[in-house]
């Protein structure tokens with residue numbers, strides 16, 4: 001009997017998409033080339049499929065059909081939150097920081113997950129922020145407003161830092177930052193703003209500008225090819241809809257048209273190159289690739305043991 005690779009792949013995909021996350025999982029170790037990496041649970045967010053909370057401009061029934069076909073519930077979106085820690089020689093790198101105490105009980109578990117993985121926040125040397133939404137920068141500070149990673153340099157693109165550091169309290173609340181003055185005051189001495197696309201730690205971390213989500217949204221490429229990992233920030237949120245219908249507009253994007261174009265380009269390029277990807281909002285641990293299938297481009301999670 002002969003199976004086509006694509007048929008096998010779609011079987012695998014369906015099986016993996018339907019599998020529930022292991023209960024109580026807090027972290028997942030894996031390798032990026034010779035580097036040791038750990039996906040760290042911070043929490044999860046749900047948004048209704050109501051035509052305005054995530055996907056905009058498409059009938060909710062059409063969105064539900066795509067979700068169900070991808071093995072997800074049709075009435076809502078589930079977004080995991082999982083920052084990434086990488087040991088690269090003497091550097092201890094953290095990619096985004098979760099929501100801290102900004103989202104209440106549903107998130108803010110990063111420090112607990114790090115402790116479970118045997119990691120000490122004081123040893124983190126470099127934090128790379130994809131963008132200044134609450135679920136990515138909230139964990140930079142403790143509930144008392146102190147730096148959660150006191151010895152780390154905080155890398156953020158110059159347009160993103162300008163946006164965050166001049167934001168009104170009301171605008172900040174709309175993007176999930178409940179105490180923007182305290183946040184900016186605490187992190188200011190540690191922030192090193194970079195030009196989009198900068199080579200930040202040569203050979204280790206390079207910024208990759210992906211425009212549309214926020215004024216200075218940045219992905220990061222870790223390591224060098226063929227073993228590199230692209231941490232794409234919030235260029236995609238839903239492992240089903242963002243991959244299958246990347247040109248649909250998303251309420252979270254500050255420039256929805258540019259965001260959709262960037263996402264479509266990222267999906268097409270990832271499917272063409274087989275780039276290994278790290279997705280902060282896809283089902284835990286968020287590691288995988290985008291592959292062309294008979295259903296179009298689909299997310300295929302990496303199987304880890």
Ligand SMILES: [Zn+2]
Nearest residue numbers: 133135136234
């Ligand atoms: Zn996010």
